[in-house]
Amino acid sequence: MNDVWPDKCGVYILDKESTATRFIDKKIKELDSMDSEEPFQVLNLDTLIQMHLKWLSYLPRVKPFYAVKCNSTETVLRTLNALGTGFDCASKGEISQFLSPGVKPENIIYAHTTKPQSHIKYALLRIAVDDSSSFHRLSSKFGAGLSTTGRLLECAAELGLEVVGVSFHIGSKCSQSLAFRQAIADARSIFDTKLLGFQFSLLDIGGGFSGKDFPVTLQEFSKVINGALDEYFPFESGVQIIAEPGRYYAESTFTLAANVIAKRVIMEDMRKEGVPERLMMYYLSDGVYGSLNFLLTDGQVSPYLHRAVESSEKRYRSVIWGPTCDYIDKIVDNYLIPELHVGDWLLFDNIGAYGISMSTEFNGFKRSSIYSICLMANIYDVCWLTELFICSSHDRNTSSERLSGSF
Numbered sequence: 001m002n003d004v005w006p007d008k009c010g011v012y013i014l015d016k017e018s019t020a021t022r023f024i025d026k027k028i029k030e031l032d033s034m035d036s037e038e039p040f041q042v043l044n045l046d047t048l049i050q051m052h053l054k055w056l057s058y059l060p061r062v063k064p065f066y067a068v069k070c071n072s073t074e075t076v077l078r079t080l081n082a083l084g085t086g087f088d089c090a091s092k093g094e095i096s097q098f099l100s101p102g103v104k105p106e107n108i109i110y111a112h113t114t115k116p117q118s119h120i121k122y123a124l125l126r127i128a129v130d131d132s133s134s135f136h137r138l139s140s141k142f143g144a145g146l147s148t149t150g151r152l153l154e155c156a157a158e159l160g161l162e163v164v165g166v167s168f169h170i171g172s173k174c175s176q177s178l179a180f181r182q183a184i185a186d187a188r189s190i191f192d193t194k195l196l197g198f199q200f201s202l203l204d205i206g207g208g209f210s211g212k213d214f215p216v217t218l219q220e221f222s223k224v225i226n227g228a229l230d231e232y233f234p235f236e237s238g239v240q241i242i243a244e245p246g247r248y249y250a251e252s253t254f255t256l257a258a259n260v261i262a263k264r265v266i267m268e269d270m271r272k273e274g275v276p277e278r279l280m281m282y283y284l285s286d287g288v289y290g291s292l293n294f295l296l297t298d299g300q301v302s303p304y305l306h307r308a309v310e311s312s313e314k315r316y317r318s319v320i321w322g323p324t325c326d327y328i329d330k331i332v333d334n335y336l337i338p339e340l341h342v343g344d345w346l347l348f349d350n351i352g353a354y355g356i357s358m359s360t361e362f363n364g365f366k367r368s369s370i371y372s373i374c375l376m377a378n379i380y381d382v383c384w385l386t387e388l389f390i391c392s393s394h395d396r397n398t399s400s401e402r403l404s405g406s407f
């Protein structure tokens with residue numbers, strides 16, 4: 001494997017024979033040779049590019065504004081900027097910290113509903129929608145009920161605000177594509193009131209899309225969304241349609257490798273064939289205060305062993321913990337996995353959403369390094385990427401170092 005460029009461009013360009021899996025093998029070998037158990041993440045730019053191409057093909061009328069809060073890794077933002085997405089920022093800080101300069105102002109939306117008064121010049125009216133089919137129900141915190149939007153618009157008119165359109169967020173991890181249909185219909189009802197002379201020209205359908213085609217694929221979402229848009233906001237209406245996907249882009253783009261740093265075997269008195277059952281406890285070099293922070297609020301992970309295992313190998317009931325002193329730092333419980341040894345590596349796919357962006361250095365454990373990779377084949381297809389990354393060598397730094405940079 002002849003990977004090139006990390007020093008010059010911050011991205012490992014992999015040669016034709018290489019794969020993300022081989023890259024991970026090589027990194028692990030390198031770390032093992034240095035007796036290092038430092039966790040690391042691999043950002044696969046091919047996946048990111050493919051996600052974007054899929055978005056363009058399924059939702060051609062909807063311009064994505066990537067939700068920066070989901071994962072603000074510099075290489076992700078640079079790539080998406082080059083691909084032509086916009087960015088959804090939650091604060092002035094996010095705008096200036098991650099996005100300046102190089103991103104055109106018209107490609108930034110400031111979509112957090114709770115803003116300091118001085119920041120509101122142009123506004124979108126965010127409505128509360130039925131988010132009962134989503135894991136994270138954002139309408140419990142944000143958005144105006146349909147019965148209150150009239151009063152809010154009056155208030156906006158009194159304050160001299162220009163309301164340019166309507167937004168909603170169906171809730172993160174939406175499991176019912178049909179939820180979008182009702183939300184788009186609700187937005188239409190606001191447009192139809194034509195209150196107070198506002199010229200509504202923008203509809204923002206928020207986020208909520210999964211990045212790993214589960215539980216709903218983008219194709220399924222797109223069928224419902226495109227149908228509802230054609231019915232309620234046909235092309236001739238001239239309304240610009242945008243979205244704020246976060247998880248969709250980031251989730252499947254990152255893989256984590258974490259090392260088994262300690263192990264405990266508990267002999268439980270649930271005897272089988274006269275022998276007490278064993279409960280395994282493993283402690284990894286990364287956990288819920290680090291790259292897997294999303295586990296505090298969200299879902300599950302399914303780690304797997306990096307080294308090959310025989311299918312016949314016995315599986316043990318195991319608990320996998322993160323490295324900190326806190327008992328909340330539990331990654332997975334009751335997990336059936338072959339016996340691990342100190343020094344083994346576990347891999348976690350699909351960990352790019354709301355992990356690194358919310359990670360901490362609790363207990364003094366450093367954030368994982370991020371290595372960005374791209375396959376040669378793609379680079380030839382998308383040759384502008386090569387230029388994009390020249391002069392950016394931050395990817396081998398820790399994310400905390402990178403956060404203080406700008407692009």
Ligand code: PLP
Pocket residue numbers: 067070088111112113138169171172173206207208209244245246247248
């Ligand atoms: N926009 C806003 C205002 C949000 O609060 C969120 C997530 O919380 C997003 C976009 C991104 O949502 P998702 O990651 O589900 O696509």
